[in-house]
Amino acid sequence: MRMNGMLIAIDGTAGTGKSSVGKAVAAKLGYGFLSTGEMYRALAYKVFEKHIEPEDHDAVLAAARQLHFTFVRQPDASLKMYVDGEHLGAKLHLEEVGNVASRVSTNGEARRVLMEKMRDVGEDGGIVMEGRDVGTVIFPDAEIKFYLDASAEERANRRFKQLQQAGEHPNYQQILSLIQQRDYRDSHRAVAPLKPAKDAIIIDTSALNLQQVIDAVWEKIQHYAS
């Protein structure tokens, strides 16, 4: 076991509730919670701000090297991320930023730079880390690995409802198509493609609500800890 407890990896496709589940489980354990996607989103944000082409390998790598992250633990267990001293917050969750994040994350060298930063945060344990390659690449020695999945249609449905509730007029077909494009890119890239680790516990969340997923994950953790 690590100094501060286990390192729990939660990987999977976008829109499966990895962050909500990870935060809930981390709070129960008194652990920290880190979303590695937020770090890719921070890189995407800077790339966008500096007018860098997401496919410009060297410029994206240089931007990754310049990023300075600090994390401050919050009462709900999450680690509040500051990028070069600034909390970027909701700006990181714009649809465009997610898409640029998916594009810059195909840059193998930039991934290595961010991975080192992720390892620094997680190596002492006591953390739930969520992403695409936490259990396969960042921490292949994680104590417990989960892989959450759901059909693209169900994830598009969830996103559609979220946007509707936020007072927007979303287009279902457009959302579905963006999700499918992102899945394809994330799972076909040459470096660290999205796939379950061999020893991951796979949970299909298509027919489950959030609480049911949390319960399923929690049960496995207790089983591991006993």
Ligand code: DC
């Ligand atoms: O989980 P998210 O939607 O915030 O992630 C945004 C993008 O970052 C996602 O499309 C792929 C990339 N990503 C990655 O390549 N590896 C990770 N561990 C996390 C995210």
